[in-house]
Amino acid sequence: MIIANNVTKQFGKLKALDSVSVTCASGNCIALIGPNGSGKTTLIKSILGMVTPDSGFITFNGQNILHDWLYREHIGYMPQTGKYPDNMTIGQVLDMMKDIRKNRKRDRLDEDLVNAFDLKGMLHKRMRTLSGGTMQKVSAALAFLFNPQALILDEPTAGLDPVASEILKDKIVTEKTKGKLIFITSHILSELDDLITQVMYMQDGHLVFHNSLEQLRKDTGEQKLSRAIAAYMIKNGQ
Amino acid sequence: MTKIIKYVMTDILRNKIALSYTAFLLAITLSVFNLEDNTSKGLLSLLNISLIIVPLVSIIFSTIYMYNSAEFIELLVSQPLKRRNIWLSLFTGLSASLSLAFFAGVGIPIIIYAGSDTGFIMIGMGLVLSVIFVAIAMLAAVTTRDKAKGIGIAILLWIYFSLLFDGLVLFILFQFEDYPMEKVMVGLSAFNPIDLSRILILLKMDISALMGYTGAIFRDFFGTQTGLTLALLILLLWIIVPVWLSLRKFNKKDL
Numbered sequence: 001m002i003i004a005n006n007v008t009k010q011f012g013k014l015k016a017l018d019s020v021s022v023t024c025a026s027g028n029c030i031a032l033i034g035p036n037g038s039g040k041t042t043l044i045k046s047i048l049g050m051v052t053p054d055s056g057f058i059t060f061n062g063q064n065i066l067h068d069w070l071y072r073e074h075i076g077y078m079p080q081t082g083k084y085p086d087n088m089t090i091g092q093v094l095d096m097m098k099d100i101r102k103n104r105k106r107d108r109l110d111e112d113l114v115n116a117f118d119l120k121g122m123l124h125k126r127m128r129t130l131s132g133g134t135m136q137k138v139s140a141a142l143a144f145l146f147n148p149q150a151l152i153l154d155e156p157t158a159g160l161d162p163v164a165s166e167i168l169k170d171k172i173v174t175e176k177t178k179g180k181l182i183f184i185t186s187h188i189l190s191e192l193d194d195l196i197t198q199v200m201y202m203q204d205g206h207l208v209f210h211n212s213l214e215q216l217r218k219d220t221g222e223q224k225l226s227r228a229i230a231a232y233m234i235k236n237g238q
Numbered sequence: 239m240t241k242i243i244k245y246v247m248t249d250i251l252r253n254k255i256a257l258s259y260t261a262f263l264l265a266i267t268l269s270v271f272n273l274e275d276n277t278s279k280g281l282l283s284l285l286n287i288s289l290i291i292v293p294l295v296s297i298i299f300s301t302i303y304m305y306n307s308a309e310f311i312e313l314l315v316s317q318p319l320k321r322r323n324i325w326l327s328l329f330t331g332l333s334a335s336l337s338l339a340f341f342a343g344v345g346i347p348i349i350i351y352a353g354s355d356t357g358f359i360m361i362g363m364g365l366v367l368s369v370i371f372v373a374i375a376m377l378a379a380v381t382t383r384d385k386a387k388g389i390g391i392a393i394l395l396w397i398y399f400s401l402l403f404d405g406l407v408l409f410i411l412f413q414f415e416d417y418p419m420e421k422v423m424v425g426l427s428a429f430n431p432i433d434l435s436r437i438l439i440l441l442k443m444d445i446s447a448l449m450g451y452t453g454a455i456f457r458d459f460f461g462t463q464t465g466l467t468l469a470l471l472i473l474l475l476w477i478i479v480p481v482w483l484s485l486r487k488f489n490k491k492d493l
């Protein structure tokens with residue numbers, strides 16, 4: 001569904017992405033992990049067209065995303081720290097996004113998270129008065145709202161309370177079984193165990209490995225993702 | 239595209255700075271017209287005020303607005319929208335709101351107190367200058383990521399157009415005083431939209447005689463239909479070129 005081919009991106013002297021090639025098929029939930037500054041967010045932003053790669057290309061459903069914008073209709077993106085116009089209320093932001101994405105099949109709006117997070121009761125609150133967690137809830141609700149084919153979640157549970165993050169994880173599992181492609185970056189590896197099917201590990205802009213979770217468990221003999229990754233790193237002498 | 243313009247405009251029109259800008263202009267215009275019995279004298283005082291304040295507020299407000307909407311722009315870019323449409327909507331929303339503020343603050347009182355040709359050309363020039371400086375602000379804002387630097391560039395540009403440029407012209411004039419410079423002056427005025435609009439308004443005010451021989455040359459050139467059309471075209475270029483340059487930069491920008 002999403003194919004990146006030799007994507008390279010340089011910011012000044014820093015090579016944020018160094019010929020990264022990945023193929024992601026739908027129905028998978030992929031964990032994108034790696035230390036801070038390893039290029040995870042840059043990769044996500046390249047897929048979204050917010051960052052233009054210096055070389056290499058990315059295709060979405062077989063079409064090159066360069067100079068294209070309509071493909072983003074099929075992507076729901078939850079940024080690391082969602083920020084919205086201060087003067088708008090939650091209701092206005094939701095309406096604006098519905099307006100912009102002009103969903104022709106309006107009945108197919110997925111308001112599960114809006115309801116589960118109880119956002120309906122806070123529609124009149126202005127964005128600048130919201131706490132970081134509530135802002136994350138709005139971002140999450142927006143990402144899932146339009147029933148996209150692919151979901152890109154950049155540290156989705158950072159800042160969410162335990163109840164909300166359980167709701168979100170349940171939602172992710174439901175969407176995965178519907179055959180959607182889901183990207184998650186997170187530093188909390190323990191919460192990824194029961195969500196993901198594949199693991200991508202990045203370091204210094206390189207894609208170190210991209211494997212199914214099964215394979216990784218088999219190779220390392222570890223059940224927990226965090227231990228499996230540690231074992232893999234040791235085995236490969238890093 | 240109209241949707242984004244609508245959101246930008248409602249956002250700005252609710253902004254306290256934009257509202258106080260309108261109120262400030264209204265207060266100045268009303269007091270000028272109420273202090274002077276002679277409306278053309280009133281227009282002359284208004285000319286100097288609006289040629290300084292309108293570009294200043296337009297450029298600074300728009301630059302700060304662009305930096306403050308960085309997150310909003312980022313949000314829009316991740317949606318199925320063309321970057322070109324996002325940028326042009328922001329430009330249209332900003333210039334429409336600032337033009338509206340100028341029209342409410344200066345335009346309406348002029349129509350009431352001094353609805354002459356001079357009054358109308360002054361309203362027109364104020365509106366055009368608002369839009370030109372929004373365009374320049376957008377170019378300044380897209381050039382650098384650093385907010386302080388961007389606002390600094392905006393202020394410097396305003397100083398250049400309002401003060402430095404006239405100094406440079408004077409300097410050139412004195413350096414080459416042995417040569418006939420009058421025709422060159424007409425050409426030089428095209429490089430500063432504020433000067434160009436000042437000339438166009440002054441010529442309508444029938445006080446160009448005060449400007450001496452150069453004034454006569456200006457009158458000869460800008461007084462004709464071709465000269466006026468050319469001047470308006472140049473002002474239009476002052477809008478199109480910065481918007482086009484900023485759009486080109488924005489299309490390639492990494493967010």
